[in-house]
Amino acid sequence: MTHVSVTVNGAMREADVEPRTLLVYFLRETLGLTGTNAGCDTSSCGSCTVLLDGESVKSCTMLAAQADGRELTTIEGMAEGDQLHPLQESFRRNHGLQCGYCTPGMIMAAASYLKENPSPSEGDVRLALEGNLCRCTGYQNIVKSILDAAGSMAGAEA
């Protein structure tokens, strides 16, 4: 067993886990944070994307032990109380989700990307989403949602 202690969505969480436990299952099964989904076994789909020290990672590509001592944000940590994150708001406003399975990963990937590039073009957003698959939306409204969120986040800061 390996001891893992992390800060998740602002709270300190720790547990003993099997050394081979992937971060995605540590979050989902050990900590009960099931908002982060898993959709593949080849690091292809991106549904497991979370923020590790503010940057997006696919949580199926690393062990829980590798996150020890670091800070994680999952989809459950995006809203502040009843106040949805601007990305969550814009996904809703623009019908950026259908079945919703890819959505947490899309939002986390977008949150990380918008920090890097707060005013992206449509092409930029499409490129940034290359590692995140969606089978329902054809991506059009996901891209629209992210561009819209970028706009509203810039507006809020101005």
Place this chain on the structure above:
Amino acid sequence: MATTETFIGQPVLRKEDPELLTGHASYIDNWTMPGMLWMALARPPYVHATIDGIDTTEAASMPGVVGVYTATDFDLAPLPFVWPITEEIKVPVHYPLASDKVRFNGDAVAVVLAETREQALDAAEAVAVTATELPAVIDIEEAAKDEVIVHDDLGTNVVVHWSHGGGGDQSVFDSAPVIVQERYVQPRLIPNAIETRGCLAYGVPPVDEWTLVTATQIPHIAKVTLAGTTGIDEHKLRVIAPDVGGGFGSKLNVYAEEALALALARRLRRPVKWIEGRRENYVATTHGRGVLHDCTLAGTEDGTILGMKFVELADMGAYYQLLTPGIPELGGWVYMGPYDPKAYWFEFKGVVTNTTPTDAYRGAGRPEATYVIERLVDSFARRIGKDPADIRRMNLHPPHEDAQTSIMGLNVDSANYEPLLDKALGLVEYDKLRAEQRDRRERGDRTQLGIGLSTYIEMCGLAPSNILGALRYAAGGWDGATIECLPSGHVIVKTGTSPHGQSHETAWAQIVADGLGVSPDEITVLHGDTHSTPLGMDTYGSRSVAVGGVALHFAVEKIKAKARTIAAHELEVAEDDLEWADGAFRVKGAPDTAKTIPELAVSAWHAHALPAEVEPHLNATAVYDPPNFTWPAGAHVCVVEVDTETGATEIVRYVAVDDCGTIINPMIVEGQVHGGVAQGVAEALYEEAMYDESGNLTTSTMTQYLIPSATEIPAMTTDHSQETPSTTNPLGVKGIGEAGTIAAPPAVVNAVIDAVSHLGVTAIEKPASPERVWRAIQEAKGDGRAGASPGSEGGTS
């Protein structure tokens, strides 16, 4: 709260979103229970082999393992197959676990229960199978030769032959001035819902009651059929579809794992959970398409289509799943397309192979049909040197507002196709594009422009039960709706449809909101639980709004009839003196004297002063069996650039004009079109399930099977301003879930061929990969076809 607003036709934001956006969805893998065991299946690495022995000792002794079971440990009936489309059909026996032979990559022979997911998976790997390998047959034409037999007891691989037969003057196929003959191959596709399958079975052992929570599109059909497979009494079985992460037909099925989880939970009296891995999904969940068509078009030199004839060979896979041979049959009613041929012929043969069973994949039979029709029409246009848009326009079926019997025998509810084509051509600026294409061709540019069209019809709203009966389908096509108006003013809607991304909670609330004069915020839609919503036939075939949505309309009418009686009684007027206006029953001539539905719900609840004949409580149930199908239609145009040196294709424009009848929520309609087109583009350019020579799936992971991402899928222009109401139902709705997937593949492939047709290329198959395109160009060059004028196409006769 009562409201006078109207909601049908408005882009109401989704009621589903808050949970999904905040990480609080109920997908199957989010379920856990005390005492729960994990299930895993042993799928030996054979394609076709006789099983000599299964040794479970090592697996059984591994840490955490509670039990390892093979077929002989169960007393299960075969898995359900509900569509024996002909009297003579041969039906392969399909048990949840294989015991005599492995017949495809995903066939399971043993099942393991363990305390954790990992322990179960490790033990499943350790199940040792000794087997004698047999030659495998993967290709359908090879399989049809019967040199290798998949099911010895059937004696042949050609298990079904269904002929629609012919209509009109068949001699046109020999004697018409222009005869175009083509063969089109449509590869197998892997549906790839981003959530794999999974289920959790648990129960109340003392009373022998069992619940299956499963990632399915069809909880109601699953309940009935799983009762049969497991022997659990139907009234003691409950099936719940929680939030489901996409289906696309792959969850329109009843699978071995569902039966096994139930049987094991019952045997061990503990909850049993199974979650499919993605590699497992690629072999164990149904595939789509996998068909081959020989096609003939008979026409005149001026471009009139006289007849179309299609002979299909369809890959069934190693067994039938729920509907397998019914899928090509479903396509078998739309081979006239939106055109007006005076003669047709359609028949197909189903062939078993050593591959994953095929079944519905978004569109189910209708994309396969539309693809070959639209390719053939383009081929005809090229042959006679005419513009494919002109050929389509001159052959479109004339418009009709009332239902009309098509040449293939079913009633088309309403039609108005030409404006759709004109709209699409206008939006894409067709003439300008053709001019640019000419310029590029004249200059001999490396990057050439291609414009591809697809005009389509669909047959949706499955389905009138009597027609399903005539087609030998075991179930009906009706759906149910119950509405309960609570005294608090809230309205509960129970629907028999079972969404997995299609936004029924929102759209259904809009329908009821308009009907009852309440806000959608005051309406809760329950679905997908055979306990709380017992009357249903689930979600597939673009049926939900056209059947389940219409059932709601009739339940609303019943509520209103009852509410009107109560209102008249309370207002002391005759019922005829009331009219429904602005969300309330109002006294004619004195509109301020009124009763709203929430007010009447209170009266019906306390029941202190109801008219004698009126039962307390304002509720109603309607079960609706549609009198006809619905027939959406549309025109899509795809514009591509093809690099003639590398064969690489880029979609530069995509226009989708769809007429799905009355629209409940335009935002949702648009989203359905986007997603459908994306899947169609994927089918046209990227996706194909491939096997090696010994029959192993080589595209066995998401890294090998090319699912397009946001960089490959183009931005799309959609238009749904034409709403030709369906005459089938009072809402006028037709359905939109599959339109994109039906229309897009031929639009894209036609565009790719069009881009290089001046080089002599006349055919490129799906997926039109750079390699395929490049080869087609090289072959055309080798044949000296380059420079041939559009009117002198060689390859067909």
